[in-house]
Amino acid sequence: MGGMVATSEKKVGNASVLSPTGRVDVETTPPLQERLLPLLGQAGAVVVIDFSGVSYISSSGLRALMLGAKEAKAKGGKLAVCALNETVSEIFRISRFNQVVPVYADLNGALSALTPT
């Protein structure tokens, strides 16, 4: 299934980088959310979601990001996103999601902002 999310995960310094691919929709969000929330449940966690492989995000995916952002606030962690394509950027603009999570142009920008050396 070309549209399925296959999320890879890696550690860069003290940050976790999740890289979903394909659609982030009502079908594919639950497994992404199951990886995201436990990471952010650890105090002070830093998580970046790299959207470079994501074609679009629906409101189901935004809901998971909102839950993640709330968890990050509660546990003193940080959640950010990067590398949004035109469609995802438009969806963030409409939903004003840049007020919910910081948006960076690329992964390096996100990591250097969130994990200062």
Place this chain on the structure above:
Amino acid sequence: MILTLEGTPAAVGRAVEAVRRFALGNGLGEAKAAALGVAVDEAVTNVVRHAYDGDPARSLTLSLSAGRDAVQVDILDNGHPFDPLAGEAALPEGGAEERDVGGLGLLLMRELVDEARYIRDGDRNKLMLRAFVGHSPDRREPGLA
């Protein structure tokens, strides 16, 4: 082109991909085709979750049509009467602490297309979503094809 979908989350992705391909083949650019696809995602998800109460045995129909100026997707279901365009869509504001979780689907659906209309047609809900070819929302036609 007519698509019949079962009322499941897995059907949503298939609908989006079919709509996106149809839109690309009928004059919409990548970004507008993708935006129409996401609007259809939200509309179909809404039917699956709410009009059908998550019952996978129910099906819905997508009718895809294209003219010179627009691509149109009609979404028909026989669930509870529900007008997804009724009322003002609340504009979301604020950060994670101030906001509720969810409630963005219908806002996205409205904002990602050039025109949206709803009618109750007998025992069916009919939602019509249109995207104009050439990104010119002012080039409105007097009525739907």
